[in-house]
Amino acid sequence: MIFLLFFFFSLTNSELTSYNKQLEWIVGHWRSEFSGKVFWPTVPTMTFGEDLKIMEAPLARSANVQFLNFSARAWSHSTKDHFHDEWGFVTVDPTGNATLMTSGNNGFTTYEVGHVSHNKLVLTLKDIGRISFSRDLPVEDLRRTFIRHDDRFLEQVIEMRTATHPKIGYLEHTRVVYTKQDS
Numbered sequence: 001m002i003f004l005l006f007f008f009f010s011l012t013n014s015e016l017t018s019y020n021k022q023l024e025w026i027v028g029h030w031r032s033e034f035s036g037k038v039f040w041p042t043v044p045t046m047t048f049g050e051d052l053k054i055m056e057a058p059l060a061r062s063a064n065v066q067f068l069n070f071s072a073r074a075w076s077h078s079t080k081d082h083f084h085d086e087w088g089f090v091t092v093d094p095t096g097n098a099t100l101m102t103s104g105n106n107g108f109t110t111y112e113v114g115h116v117s118h119n120k121l122v123l124t125l126k127d128i129g130r131i132s133f134s135r136d137l138p139v140e141d142l143r144r145t146f147i148r149h150d151d152r153f154l155e156q157v158i159e160m161r162t163a164t165h166p167k168i169g170y171l172e173h174t175r176v177v178y179t180k181q182d183s
């Protein structure tokens, strides 16, 4: 009995649900010192570093949905200035539909939905919140793609459309390749 209970507890506390197992390839600590690039018609191209952590988060009993937590902290490579932090949660349903919610100190919150497949997660913007005094242009659409190339390298590409660029579709905004960290 004791063994059974222990087994049950260790399962519920340290295992991804079968749905979230579809995200197992992205779980972990990823870091790029300076491979990130920011492109946008209205700003000079910049190089950045980013630290990305995606881990199993504690379960909220009331919701009973397992989320992975998400943190991304970016800095400018040339000036070492802090760019922004994003915190959030991601989860997947049985069909592979994924939802990512983020909140950033650039003044944006996002609600992104998409699909996870083998080593690839593509999310598009479903809803966005923005503080009224943000200096940034309103974002009208966004597509975020994660691709794991192999055991060591993960790439993230963000494409977007703001009130002024481009007229239709998306324009690449950032691209960064992370290296897997041991812890």
Ligand SMILES: *[C@@H]1O[C@H](CO)[C@@H](O)[C@H](O)[C@H]1NC(C)=O
Binding pocket: 053, 055, 056, 057, 058, 069, 070, 071, 087
């Ligand atoms: C994610 O959850 C883990 C496990 O509870 C915790 O140690 C970690 O600090 C959390 N990370 C974030 C960014 O909330």
Ligand SMILES: *[C@@H]1O[C@H](CO)[C@@H](O)[C@H](O)[C@H]1NC(C)=O
Binding pocket: 093, 095, 097
């Ligand atoms: C999964 O996403 C697709 C495309 O957005 C949608 O048509 C479908 O209804 C979703 N499935 C579930 C179970 O929510």
